[in-house]
Amino acid sequence: MAEVVVYSGGELLAAAAAARLVTRLADLQAAKGSASLVLTGGGTGIAVLEQLRRSPARDAVDWSRLDFYWGDERFVPADDDERNEKQAREALLDHVPVDPKRVHAMAASDGEFGDDVDAAAAAYARVLADNAPAGSDVPEFDICLLGLGGEGHTASVFPDSPAVHETERSVVAVRDCPKPPPTRVSLTLPAIRRAHDVWLMTTGEAKAEAVALALSGASEVQVPVAGARGQQRTLWLLDRTAAGKLPTT
């Protein structure tokens, strides 16, 4: 059952999401020594990382015992401002003592696979498998952060796209993406659903229809974010405008 929390505005949502993350990650590390977090691109996802950097409680998290993954990445050169990894590093990762071996970035288009986005996707699937428990090819991520688009995409899984129909692979190449840049690497919905917690974070009236459809049982093929569910918890963090089409209780 999804949980929905509505905040008065986007800045408060990002600050509250950051506070939730500090507490949850510190609790997970106290319980089991480490934690794993899937990062997202997009304005809200990066705003949360910036709030995390500024949080007075930030270093309650042992950044060296945290595994970072990405839900998707734009397949552009490493120093391109469009890179989710570059934005995440500028917002947070370059400001805290992470363990570089535990920052699992997706390949850039000028990286070891050149412009072969399929090879980049296959390589990331191997990274996931290498960090997965026996018998699985995807880690049991503790928290998977996601944004969503007005037409219902999440990560780089778009409505009625090859990616949303993918049931076997954990990571796919995405071409001709409606949201630029056009070429990306993305986790698939089955991989996202390996997460214990999935946190969907978004603001703005443009997302209200997709939020309402996803929370009222729309099919994941038409509204991919409807398929972004955690094994234990699916938490929607919204501002009032993004929640504007939800039934009022």
Ligand SMILES: O=C(O)[C@H](O)[C@@H](O)[C@H](O)[C@H](O)COP(=O)(O)O
């Ligand atoms: O790489 C990306 O573009 C993101 O992963 C994408 O899924 C994003 O989270 C949504 O499009 C929401 O983006 P905004 O928060 O900027 O609306």
